[in-house]
Amino acid sequence: MAIAIVVVLLVIGSVIFHFASPWYFTELASNWGMIDATVDITFWVTGIVFILVNLFMAYSIYKYRHKKGQKAEYEPENKKLEIWLTVITAIGVAAMLAPGLFVWGQFVRPPDNSAIVEAVGQQWHWSYRFPGEDGVMGTVNASLITPDNPFGMNPDDPNGQDDILVSNPEVYLPLNQPIRLNLRSKDVLHNFTVPQFRVKMDLVPGMVTFMWFEPTRLGSFDVLCEELCGIAHHAMRGKVTVVERPEFEAWLNAHPTYAETAARAAGNRDIGQGLYQACAACHGFAGEGRKELNAPKLAGQEGWYMARQIRNYKNKLRGVHPDDIYGQQMAAMAGTLVDDQAIANVIAYIETLPDEPAPVTVTGDADRGARTYETCAVCHGESGQGIWALNAPRLAGMSDWYLAVLLAHFRDGVRGAEPGDFYGAQMAQMAKRLSNEAVINDLVAYINTFPVNSPARVSQAQ
């Protein structure tokens, strides 16, 4: 008896939940309104079946519950009824399937006027490639991927020379332009999803997959990875920003072609030495870092990492939070490096500085820290050496007090909270777990145990 009432209440409750709860599709931002329409059709058909079958069941339970002297009917089967039910079900199924297949037919054929864009996935970030003026993508090969050629471009392919490379998880797309998004992965499976666009597709290493859509609404939309791709899967984020065409063109033209990146002059360490004098005041002449001035050690840090941070400071992605006092100072100083060449020069010089391990200033329980570090090790390396492919800087032998400060900053949203600082946001998401200072100190204490392959450390060991 109670079960009949409860079934009715659950049906009513589910329907109310469906219509009254605030949780439903995000506002559409692409041409795929037809997908929403098929979802709606499916909701109506299945909803009606859900209500009718359950109410019939509840009524049967109520009406035919056991009472004294009650006898059940003996009816092995009823062919006519079965046939009717089969036919009605088949019609309902067809009503859902037909529009579904029709819309799928649209999805598998990108329109002829689609612009080709490539999204490249790797653990755990996105980058993009545009075909450039010739409209043809150059060939790529995973075996050609190096820190200097992160897209794995084939240097001998003339089609690839004018390809525009966007080494950033954010991409701009023009409004009302059908996009054929080619998808490629460098390592494992990923999936490119923008919930507002409704469509998604996996990235499969070794092949190029695709999907298409036409952005129909201005705005910035999150890109999520929706195929489990390792421990930072949930932190693999990007952004699609839909803008009017002129703004898009301007954005695109600000990015280098492959030929430009390949021809980019290496940093000049002699010029860099001159530039470095401004840095030396705080970071020390040997880049050894000075805690009393809140300047971390630079010597031995990965060049690509320092270059990105200088650009972040310049582009107001770092050093803008009011609590980040020293970051604000650095942001001001970073402005003195006028362009990418200047940055490259100064980094070329820093790379020549002797890599002495920074002094140990943080103490904690290294054994406990080792447990926490298991997660960090995936990106930063088992011995904190840093891994360029994962955008993870070196930790071993760097200023430990600075690590401790930064971890707290990441956790508290002082760093990594600026929109556009994707790698910072990733670290911020990871640092949320470091609940208190003791946990951070333990972790840093463990990082302090890593060997550093500097001549000084080696000679000390002997």
Add this chain to the structure above:
Amino acid sequence: MAYVAIADRDHEQHLHDPQTFITKYIWSQDHKVIAIQYSLTAIFVGLVALVLSGMMRLQLAFPDVFSFIAPIEYYQFITMHGMIMVIYLLTALLLGGFGNYLIPLMCGSRDMVFPFMNMLSYWVYLLSVIILLASFFVPGGPTGAGWTLYPPQAITDGTPGAGWGIMLMLASLAVFIVAFTMGGLNYVTTVLQARCRGMTLMRMPLSVWGIFVATVLGLLAFPALFVSAVMMVFDSLLGTSFFMPAILDRGEQTAFDGGSPILFQHLFWFFGHPEVYIVALPAFGIVSDLISTHARKNIFGYRQMVWAIVVIGGLSFIVWAHHMYVSGMNPYFGFFFATTTLIIAVPTAIKVYNWVLTLWRGDIHLTVPMLFSIGFLFTFIHGGLTGLFLGNVVVDLPLSDTYFVVGHFHMVMGISPIMVVFAAIYHWFPKMTGRMFNQTLGKIHFWLTFLGAYSIYLPMHYLGILGVPRRYYSMGTTDFVPESAQAMNIGITYSAILVGVVQLVFLVNIAWSIFRGEKADPNPWKANSLEWQTPDTPPKHGNWGPDLPVVYRWAYDYNVPGAPEDFIPQNTPPDALHPAGRDHGKAH
């Protein structure tokens, strides 16, 4: 050796006399003991998986609060939870447990046809469980590749347990498949060759039909998992490139070249989709029998029910790629697989109609097994209907890889079969132990589990529609997930913890009733099928005493007009019904 057990239509004493405690309860070849061994092991390992899901829910509701759930552990928990629940709990329990217990009893056999192999099947299964659990204690811990174990990530460094963990997982699966094959050969052969006299195929209870077809599916589908596991082991240990294309592993070039990750997915789902029905079909069969018995009415449309089981089983081999609509496979496959998938909805819907029509004009006894059966109907209708969303290729686009999928498959192959498992345990408990369980505790268990589970999985669908991806350690910040979604997550977690804790009521009830429960009638539900007609309760080794039963009718003669009682056991000869018209007066 073994054929004697089924060949005899007489008394064969020598097989059925285990002497010591060890041969009776440990190295037993009695299908009933093996069934209980399977069940207890499966329930134990299922409880491990239940705890893992509780940990996941804690992290999702209270992100980053619990220091023992880092991303590594989280992804390990989801993987182990999924794999344990699907393979080591549901498959083992429904086929190794119920299949073993019910097939010989319901078919009127003395035992499985190859009792020694049947015993071996359990011990090999136990070995696979031990290997699986051992992966918690190896360097790097268990694999965190998700239960689908997709390469390349399953065997590259960015995934937890990419060394030892995944190898133990694959080894454990291979061992499990060996165990399943030994058991499965027994179940199929027993059903085909060892039914008692009069037990024609169409007189078999639907439980046997469901278990039989599910076993056939398993025998044909598990090799796909075996093949993919072996090939992945080769890729990982020997450096072949079956599934592995040229990739970077954390920035390092690898020696792999040319392999296809999608090939693995095809193999995996060629197993994985039938696996859904390996779990579902036994549940379909069992619940049919329970509804019929407790509604005191013949199952409506028995023949359609049998055909639906067979058709669903057959179709399940040509729908696998509906798990791969957004995998990057040739998108034109979507037309074919969406069509086949939605066709499966028709026989499945027929089954649902027939269950409900069995209730119609019945004499419904709302016993604990019946409550759970109705709970199954409700959750299965819900889960089946949401399957129409995901099976229809274009509707799957926005919903694939979101919590909608999680809600759907937990409703349809998590909660629904579990409802049947509980119904079945309560239903057959008096036969298995000779004692009755506590009805009040059973009802408490039902209400909290049913309502709690629905309040877990209904909201999850809407998280998915919102766009929240599955397999996320934490959502972080996004521009489209409202704050209120977190409140929903907290609510789901409270429900999940409640449902988890409520299972203690079940365990206590079972444990207490085994020793202290009221002595049960041999046929407390007045059921027709043969297992209730054994001379002893619980049945002794050999099941039937000196003479095998003879079957004269199907298992659904409830409330037959003119019959003296509202049920007629299958082994009742027609002329035994009206002994001199004595009972005629009583019927009124």
Add this chain to the structure above:
Amino acid sequence: MSLLRKLTEKPWTTTGQLEELPDPYVIAANTKRTALFVFLGVVSSLFFLFVMAQHQREALPDWQPITALPSILGLNTLLLIGASLAMQYAKAAADGGNLAGLKRGFVAAGLLTAAFLVGQVIGWQQMTATGQVIQVNPANAFFFLLTGAHGLHLVGGLYVWARNSVRVLRGFGQDDADQARELRLSVELCTTYWHYLLLIWLVLLGLLLVT
């Protein structure tokens, strides 16, 4: 009664009907035969999937056929055909009550099979000796995988063969009909299994030669 008739029977209309029971021995023999056929179904599924996997893998651009198959494969194939024929001979002898012939055929079948397996291992060595190791290309990987899987099934068969050959060599007394019947059944089942594995080998070999 055909299967279709059986499956469309209305069970509520046949109350009281009973079929005649076959001889218990026939049931027992059919049980074992059924079990073997079901098992062969599993084996078929396994090899079908291996072959389908290779088929899919072949479609990818990096696929290159094996440059040189080991020369010994031809001899091995003859050995396995010989084993199958010997098994068939043993079965015919058993059916005809020819105990000496049964012994000869059954033992020969096992030895030829063992020789086949040794030959396969030599084949592997020929491959590795010429640098055709498993990692070199996917066709090699499939070669080792498929021959290995097939070989393991024969090893399993040899285990059953070894157990049965004890009984075959012991023979049976003229008056013990039960023992004779059981032995005949065992030989029959072995023969089926051997023929089937020969068939699988021929399919695999064809596949290796074609690609």
